[in-house]
Amino acid sequence: MNPETRALIEQSIVSIPDYPQPGIIFRDITSLMENVKAYQATIDELASIYKDQKFTKVVGTEARGFLFGAPLALALGVGFVPVRKPGKLPRETISQSYELEYGTDTIEIHKDAVGKDDKVLLVDDLIATGGTAEAAVILLRKLGATVNDAAFVINLVDLPGQKKLEDLGVKVVDLVQYQGE
């Protein structure tokens, strides 16, 4: 990525200290999306990285993963598949739970949304612990899809997310990196 594009994207992300709780610096992508140049550059950059890799689907996780996954799917000329929080998808689903700092969370995907002929690119706005992305990879593989690539606008590199995905054989791409939580 050229330095001007990196700076445009990075400077469009607003950091909010102590949100949603003390000690967390929230990296807000709504400000990136409000800036059409930064939003377009984000999608263009990811599309240029993946355009020749013959993905058949882009999968994004609720909610912020939809905001980058859907436009990227269109840019790559493939369909978009949502992974959602429980009870939101109307057809038959499979579910996967994952650990949070306190308790667990669950995500779901339509059973017929991907299959063994699919090569999937997983997309989200941000990777932190990697729990959400790991659960999404497990779901996609349960349905027989190939998933060896995941793209994030933001990587919180001090947290174990990237390593968790690499241990699953998933190559991680990010555009902006932050130290700390």
Ligand SMILES: O=P(O)(O)OC[C@H]1O[C@H](OP(=O)(O)OP(=O)(O)O)[C@H](O)[C@@H]1O
């Ligand atoms: O790597 P992890 O530790 O799993 O954290 C990253 C996930 O957390 C955020 O979503 P959140 O669950 O807050 O939901 P939202 O997108 O609906 O805001 C973010 O958009 C990722 O999906």
Ligand SMILES: Nc1ncnc2[nH]cnc12
């Ligand atoms: N620091 C952070 N900023 C925004 N979203 C997050 N999700 C998990 N950690 C986050």
